[in-house]
Amino acid sequence: MDRLKTEQGEDVSRITALSDGLFAIVLTLVILQFEVPNIPSSQATTELPAWLSGLYVLFFNYILSFVVVELYWVVHHTLFQHIVKHDRVRLYLNLLFLLSVSFLPFPTELLGTYGTRLTWALYALNLTIVGLLMTSVWWYAATQDLITEEMHNRIAKLITLRGLIAPVVFLLSIAVSSVSLTLAYFTPLLIVPLQIMWVWIHQLSSRPF
Amino acid sequence: MDRLKTEQGEDVSRITALSDGLFAIVLTLVILQFEVPNIPSSQATTELPAWLSGLYVLFFNYILSFVVVELYWVVHHTLFQHIVKHDRVRLYLNLLFLLSVSFLPFPTELLGTYGTRLTWALYALNLTIVGLLMTSVWWYAATQDLITEEMHNRIAKLITLRGLIAPVVFLLSIAVSSVSLTLAYFTPLLIVPLQIMWVWIHQLSSRPF
Amino acid sequence: MDRLKTEQGEDVSRITALSDGLFAIVLTLVILQFEVPNIPSSQATTELPAWLSGLYVLFFNYILSFVVVELYWVVHHTLFQHIVKHDRVRLYLNLLFLLSVSFLPFPTELLGTYGTRLTWALYALNLTIVGLLMTSVWWYAATQDLITEEMHNRIAKLITLRGLIAPVVFLLSIAVSSVSLTLAYFTPLLIVPLQIMWVWIHQLSSRPF
Amino acid sequence: MDRLKTEQGEDVSRITALSDGLFAIVLTLVILQFEVPNIPSSQATTELPAWLSGLYVLFFNYILSFVVVELYWVVHHTLFQHIVKHDRVRLYLNLLFLLSVSFLPFPTELLGTYGTRLTWALYALNLTIVGLLMTSVWWYAATQDLITEEMHNRIAKLITLRGLIAPVVFLLSIAVSSVSLTLAYFTPLLIVPLQIMWVWIHQLSSRPF
Numbered sequence: 001m002d003r004l005k006t007e008q009g010e011d012v013s014r015i016t017a018l019s020d021g022l023f024a025i026v027l028t029l030v031i032l033q034f035e036v037p038n039i040p041s042s043q044a045t046t047e048l049p050a051w052l053s054g055l056y057v058l059f060f061n062y063i064l065s066f067v068v069v070e071l072y073w074v075v076h077h078t079l080f081q082h083i084v085k086h087d088r089v090r091l092y093l094n095l096l097f098l099l100s101v102s103f104l105p106f107p108t109e110l111l112g113t114y115g116t117r118l119t120w121a122l123y124a125l126n127l128t129i130v131g132l133l134m135t136s137v138w139w140y141a142a143t144q145d146l147i148t149e150e151m152h153n154r155i156a157k158l159i160t161l162r163g164l165i166a167p168v169v170f171l172l173s174i175a176v177s178s179v180s181l182t183l184a185y186f187t188p189l190l191i192v193p194l195q196i197m198w199v200w201i202h203q204l205s206s207r208p209f
Numbered sequence: 210m211d212r213l214k215t216e217q218g219e220d221v222s223r224i225t226a227l228s229d230g231l232f233a234i235v236l237t238l239v240i241l242q243f244e245v246p247n248i249p250s251s252q253a254t255t256e257l258p259a260w261l262s263g264l265y266v267l268f269f270n271y272i273l274s275f276v277v278v279e280l281y282w283v284v285h286h287t288l289f290q291h292i293v294k295h296d297r298v299r300l301y302l303n304l305l306f307l308l309s310v311s312f313l314p315f316p317t318e319l320l321g322t323y324g325t326r327l328t329w330a331l332y333a334l335n336l337t338i339v340g341l342l343m344t345s346v347w348w349y350a351a352t353q354d355l356i357t358e359e360m361h362n363r364i365a366k367l368i369t370l371r372g373l374i375a376p377v378v379f380l381l382s383i384a385v386s387s388v389s390l391t392l393a394y395f396t397p398l399l400i401v402p403l404q405i406m407w408v409w410i411h412q413l414s415s416r417p418f
Numbered sequence: 419m420d421r422l423k424t425e426q427g428e429d430v431s432r433i434t435a436l437s438d439g440l441f442a443i444v445l446t447l448v449i450l451q452f453e454v455p456n457i458p459s460s461q462a463t464t465e466l467p468a469w470l471s472g473l474y475v476l477f478f479n480y481i482l483s484f485v486v487v488e489l490y491w492v493v494h495h496t497l498f499q500h501i502v503k504h505d506r507v508r509l510y511l512n513l514l515f516l517l518s519v520s521f522l523p524f525p526t527e528l529l530g531t532y533g534t535r536l537t538w539a540l541y542a543l544n545l546t547i548v549g550l551l552m553t554s555v556w557w558y559a560a561t562q563d564l565i566t567e568e569m570h571n572r573i574a575k576l577i578t579l580r581g582l583i584a585p586v587v588f589l590l591s592i593a594v595s596s597v598s599l600t601l602a603y604f605t606p607l608l609i610v611p612l613q614i615m616w617v618w619i620h621q622l623s624s625r626p627f
Numbered sequence: 628m629d630r631l632k633t634e635q636g637e638d639v640s641r642i643t644a645l646s647d648g649l650f651a652i653v654l655t656l657v658i659l660q661f662e663v664p665n666i667p668s669s670q671a672t673t674e675l676p677a678w679l680s681g682l683y684v685l686f687f688n689y690i691l692s693f694v695v696v697e698l699y700w701v702v703h704h705t706l707f708q709h710i711v712k713h714d715r716v717r718l719y720l721n722l723l724f725l726l727s728v729s730f731l732p733f734p735t736e737l738l739g740t741y742g743t744r745l746t747w748a749l750y751a752l753n754l755t756i757v758g759l760l761m762t763s764v765w766w767y768a769a770t771q772d773l774i775t776e777e778m779h780n781r782i783a784k785l786i787t788l789r790g791l792i793a794p795v796v797f798l799l800s801i802a803v804s805s806v807s808l809t810l811a812y813f814t815p816l817l818i819v820p821l822q823i824m825w826v827w828i829h830q831l832s833s834r835p836f
Contacts, residue, residue, distance in 0.1 A: 488726070
């Protein structure tokens, strides 16, 4: 098969280089939503504390976005340790994934400025899509035998399942936001116990009988 | 030949590192054209939906730019898998190519803000130049024997031809914009069938007789 | 132990790639606090010199931030030359470290705009946290045997001690700022003699008896 | 010598990774000086052409900055192909060099906005310092035997000389600007014939007798 040669190969290093660069930039752009206010310098000492204490929503939002994007990077990093070949479809799936990652600074800033149900929905939807596309990269690689051979089929399926945790939680948070927006903000914390549960199932299923 | 030693070598890894970094930044800068509006927070719930629904041009523009730049990156990535040596001329051609890539955020933002014939022409022209410079990097490498040996001369020419698809389509879109600007926006979609046709010709010409 | 396989490995290259990308961006974002003023071009020749000479605080602040972030990068670079394995905890510690690094442009710009005791405290606190998290990455790697074998236990402890120099000095500078803000600005210079002293102790303790 | 071990080694890959990232960002930040104007969309068709044609100074400035930074990157790239070891001093010299590179977007934007003698002097001075620091990295590496062995001493000196071409030309342009600012803008073009002359001398001196 000479046909696919130009988009197929065993060198995934440049794909990860582009991905890492993009992740690093998105992680750093999120800080740009903190804008220094225009206070006359004579009143800076008295007015800055009040302004700073009003930033807690933005700050919570910043930590949340950074941690979620970082978690996605960790998973992306983990998955690519097992993906040893690539073809055209996987390349384009990864680029769609990067498209969704690079969009993140916009809903993040929007949510930081206006904490409404709509902006939360946009933000959660963006993170859902990022998670689904990343999982689809893995799912495609696993079913097309682009991964390392020692990876068992059952483990590959478990990893796909794990990739769905974050998207499902973010979709859930959109539903929650119609009841209470504050509750929606804390819904992503569900990812932690679900991940722990996943590790527990993973261990159980890896145990010899 | 000691003369060219300082600009000639077999290590192209730093060139691709700089290119990947630049691509990652340009891909991410495009999102910065989405600016959060200044709406009093009391009216955010009622006014944000209207503002968001007015963003569809910017959004289409964002997807288009991202996908085109990504496609250029994929081709750049593919070409460099076959380029194994570099000399001074190829180095400078690649830097001119990067110059044209780094210029992209400006016409992109201009087009996103003012959808006129002039801004479309600037945008399409920029993308044409990017494509032509990238193809010239390849063409130079192919004719100067800087590519892998197993690459047939005929295939190398076909790849040059492929690199001209996007530039020609973008030049065409400038002509189209004088008839209808909306039509010009959709002209880049022509790249898809033309690429498929190219793959078809490629397969045909790789077939043994 | 199959359990930790997905987050554990001997390849630390992508972690350093993400870290380097993030450091490069933070180092470059610091320059964005220099904003070109709005002076009518007819008065530019007469008014620019005065405006420029008023930038010395910002300029001092820029050099200080750049040098401190660079020093942290040098230490990070040094530590990772001895860290040869990674596990889940070290991965997350490093990500927390990156979170604190990526936050830096905000207090830096705040300090550059308003030179008050509060903004100095924020800035120094951010740099303290960066230093503590970096040291904890090292300390964890050293105690969990993720480092090269030829590294002596005593040397590993000395390196932990060294990582505490900058955080302690920055904490001290917050105390100093309650007496004199100008003095607080110059407190970080203490890092230089302390580092030299550390090298001196290091040499002494490496000497055979 | 155990002392310098922590800052000394044979792996220069992370240093070049940080440098490439920084170069890529600085190259891309230069485009951010092009700001989209605030024209009512009804007048965009009639007013944009005039606005665009007034951008030629900014455009010339952009090309100049990009090309000069790229040339510095090419030289940096070339030098590091011959530098195979590093120690503490070279590491800090390289970081000072990066400090000067990361400062570039500020004088570039200042010059693009206000084309006065003062802004030209700042801009040219920044580029002079970048060139001098880069040459000092090389000069230090060459005299401290951190470079490849097959590099002749005479060639190493010639390369140092070459690194001084751009700084000298930029210093000259500051002097020229006191006579005519327009002439100063074109002074950097002198780099081209001087580089060609250098290659000619290099060839001559590499010729066997």
